[in-house]
Amino acid sequence: xxxxxxLEAVNARLMEVADLAGSAMFMATQSLLNADNDLAQGVIxxxxxxxxxxxxxxxxxxxxxxxxxxxxxxxxILIGSLRIAASLERMGDLASHVAKQxxxxxxxxxxxxxxxxxxxxxxxxxxxxxxxxxxxxxxKDLTLATDIAGHDEDVxxxxxxxxxxxxSPTWQHGVESAIDITLLSRYYERYADxxxxxxRRLITIVTGDPYVGVSLT
Amino acid sequence: xxxxxxLEAVNARLMEVADLAGSAMFMATQSLLNADNDLAQGVIxxxxxxxxxxxxxxxxxxxxxxxxxxxxxxxxILIGSLRIAASLERMGDLASHVAKQxxxxxxxxxxxxxxxxxxxxxxxxxxxxxxxxxxxxxxKDLTLATDIAGHDEDVxxxxxxxxxxxxSPTWQHGVESAIDITLLSRYYERYADxxxxxxRRLITIVTGDPYVGVSLT
Numbered sequence: 001x002x003x004x005x006x007l008e009a010v011n012a013r014l015m016e017v018a019d020l021a022g023s024a025m026f027m028a029t030q031s032l033l034n035a036d037n038d039l040a041q042g043v044i045x046x047x048x049x050x051x052x053x054x055x056x057x058x059x060x061x062x063x064x065x066x067x068x069x070x071x072x073x074x075x076x077i078l079i080g081s082l083r084i085a086a087s088l089e090r091m092g093d094l095a096s097h098v099a100k101q102x103x104x105x106x107x108x109x110x111x112x113x114x115x116x117x118x119x120x121x122x123x124x125x126x127x128x129x130x131x132x133x134x135x136x137x138x139x140k141d142l143t144l145a146t147d148i149a150g151h152d153e154d155v156x157x158x159x160x161x162x163x164x165x166x167x168s169p170t171w172q173h174g175v176e177s178a179i180d181i182t183l184l185s186r187y188y189e190r191y192a193d194x195x196x197x198x199x200r201r202l203i204t205i206v207t208g209d210p211y212v213g214v215s216l217t
Numbered sequence: 218x219x220x221x222x223x224l225e226a227v228n229a230r231l232m233e234v235a236d237l238a239g240s241a242m243f244m245a246t247q248s249l250l251n252a253d254n255d256l257a258q259g260v261i262x263x264x265x266x267x268x269x270x271x272x273x274x275x276x277x278x279x280x281x282x283x284x285x286x287x288x289x290x291x292x293x294i295l296i297g298s299l300r301i302a303a304s305l306e307r308m309g310d311l312a313s314h315v316a317k318q319x320x321x322x323x324x325x326x327x328x329x330x331x332x333x334x335x336x337x338x339x340x341x342x343x344x345x346x347x348x349x350x351x352x353x354x355x356x357k358d359l360t361l362a363t364d365i366a367g368h369d370e371d372v373x374x375x376x377x378x379x380x381x382x383x384x385s386p387t388w389q390h391g392v393e394s395a396i397d398i399t400l401l402s403r404y405y406e407r408y409a410d411x412x413x414x415x416x417r418r419l420i421t422i423v424t425g426d427p428y429v430g431v432s433l434t
Contacts, residue, residue: 055427055428058428059427062292062293062296065282065292065296066287066289066292069286070283072283075279075282075283076279079279079282079299082296083303086300086303163396166392166396167392167393167396171392174392175383175384175388175391175392175395176384178392178395178396179380179383179384179395179396179399182396182399182400183399183403186400210272210276211272211275
């Protein structure tokens, strides 16, 4: 019973990190679209906190495996949790990459006017994905996994669309901007992949089925 | 004693996957520089084998934690090993990404003539890094960690240099080629980061010190 409390505490920390990884990408998108350097700095600073929290969760999981002799189900939860912590940590990194791109070009905007709506959509999808991922962590309600996978496909679609735009003969913003857009788009795309990876780990935790890796593009 | 054999067997599998991740990047570089589509296909096909082996190692580590009650040192080895398997798996993905880039532009070469030597150097550094990483897995000789970190810095330096080249006013190969070069360069850079991450996990396994995350650029 004390062990159940420990597992619950680990899960609460995972929710906290998921929230932070979510707010990081939200603020990163805002800093990108509004060329807001202070906000970008905030995201980059917050990433350290995410790294520390994620590392603490990982250590705690190993400690709990070490001091108890977990049942197979408990072990699945603990191994799954340390994996999830690693993915959330990486999502924080990717939000930080977006913010660094905004900071690098400040005070100039990174995203050309005609691509603003695409990046708004990317940001909104990232938000929907991470909010639902946090909810699955909290509730273990796997029905949201389908939504998350759908949002991930939408992100992939936007990612390909952005490639088409920067490679089109009508692209007028030069090589530097094309590279900025490509890298930014990849950061969102990888962020969404990691969220899908988290939900697959949660499926494994809940069902006991083996983990199915995310097909990484 | 039977448990020591189990741990040895896990380590042997890790060496096998490290070798595969190494040969994958070697072949990917060749396919890239020689516009060799068959070789590229081989790398992409081999990646599935890496994925399967890595997943098997991860499952085996969890199984060994479950059936024995590991000591703290054994647990550190097992948790470290499943982390290392995940990093090696990702290195295989990145080699596959390089090969896919070669395949996408076939029969045209992806790398312009004047950047061939830079990518040859990238490939050679990736090779040195993964060979030494495999050796640390085999021998636990941590003195190689310094070499690996040095090679990683060299890769980072080349990565920045490639940015400078594609963004220079004298760049004559257009947006598509600039994006190809940027993405390829990032794949090598991430490959090297993951190798550094593997050696940090090995340091943790050998010394018992906490893991220090790779500062991801």
